[in-house]
Amino acid sequence: MKKQINLFLVGTGLVGKALLKSIKINPTVQSENRSITIKVAGIANRSNMLLGKRGIDPVKWKSELNNNGGQTNIKSFIELMKRMKLPNSIFVDCTDGNDIVTLYNTILKTTPIVTPNKSANAGSYKQYNVLKDIVRKNGTDFRYSANVGVGVPSLDVIKSILSGGDKIVAIEGLFSSTMNYLLDKLMTTNKKFSDLLKEAEQKGLTEPDPRNDLNGIDTARKILILVRDSGVKLELSDVKIENLVPVILRNIKSLDRFYESLKIYDKKFDELKKEALRKNCKLVYSANYRKNSASVKIEMVDTSHPFYFSSSKEKVVLFYTKFYKKHPLIIKGQSGGAKATAAVLVSDILKTIK
Ligand SMILES: NC(=O)c1ccc[n+]([C@@H]2O[C@H](COP(=O)([O-])OP(=O)(O)OC[C@H]3O[C@@H](n4cnc5c(N)ncnc54)[C@H](OP(=O)(O)O)[C@@H]3O)[C@@H](O)[C@H]2O)c1
Structure with a gap:
């Protein structure tokens, strides 16, 4: 069975880059009896954002983002992602702070999130539970294996x-x-x-x-x-x-x-x-x-x-x-590092496909 995942990646630092590199090397993954292709449908960092149904080349992403992208507005990024209604869309948060985390409630109503960013789960217990509730109610998914001890599948x-x-x-x-x-x-x-x-x-x-x-x-x-x-x-x-x-x-x-x-x-x-x-x-x-x-x-x-x-x-x-x-x-x-973190993210991304 063939499937395609549409990835919306925010954060192109050490981990984001390692993830793009891993997709470049291995765009199609065999998982159980399925062949899953990962397409990058959106990329953003603090400066620029770019979304496209045809996909962004994980090799030339930097020039595509700089030449064809617009100024970053994460709320619009999320809105556009939702409007595109691509099958198997997944939002990947590879940022290092709390900015994107404040938008998880909205994203998780329609789209699964995969992240190495600990901020959401290490915030207040109330918010930790709210996210679990949203996922349960909306049938989406929230995966964060890379939050703890990358390379050691403790969660x-x-x-x-x-x-x-x-x-x-x-x-x-x-x-x-x-x-x-x-x-x-x-x-x-x-x-x-x-x-x-x-x-x-x-x-x-x-x-x-x-x-x-x-x-x-x-x-x-x-x-x-x-x-x-x-x-x-x-x-x-x-x-x-x-x-x-x-x-x-x-x-x-x-x-x-x-x-x-x-x-x-x-x-x-x-x-x-x-x-x-x-x-x-x-x-x-x-x-x-x-x-x-x-x-x-x-x-x-x-x-x-x-x-x-x-x-x-x-x-x-x-x-x-x-x-x-x-x-x-x-x-x-x-111990982990960006490459190992990217491998854990790919594993989480594949697990979101039911
Ligand atoms: N590095 C590791 O080995 C490792 C291991 C496990 C977990 N983690 C976690 O993975 C996450 C990423 O780590 P990293 O090392 O890749 O960090 P990093 O190199 O500092 O990269 C962070 C990226 O997030 C972007 N960013 C930050 N705030 C943003 C915002 N509000 N809007 C759009 N983009 C934003 C930055 O944009 P600009 O490029 O424009 O500045 C940058 O591309 C962190 O949460 C970290 O704790 C990292």
């Missing part, structure tokens, strides 16, 4: 656990590639924490401002989404976060000055390392949920803990359930 595992009648009791996870890298290097080299952070930034391993890795918010949003999908009502403000940016360094504008000032705290990390080595433990920055309480913090784990043997390049999630009581269900795999 699919939750669905599978729940559909088998089991109940999730606790979740533990290592979600931050940057923190995995920093703590691993701290334990295995003689380098100071502030130097390692600067090194990681220079290698492009951190967010442009590495304080956004140290503040734990992204990790907190990930555990929040897992917990909510497990059926628990929780707000981001309920997650106790150990922010590794010292309070007095949070408002420093210049990054160089931040690194200089962070040196005062190297001693704290050296002491933590010493204690961990003495106890034959490893340091991890983990996210945890148990008994209605969630946290993100530095932890010392010994050889009895599954985190001890994970590589710093891996994302790890442990699920404790009524069935997996003593020995958790463990999923782990190599």
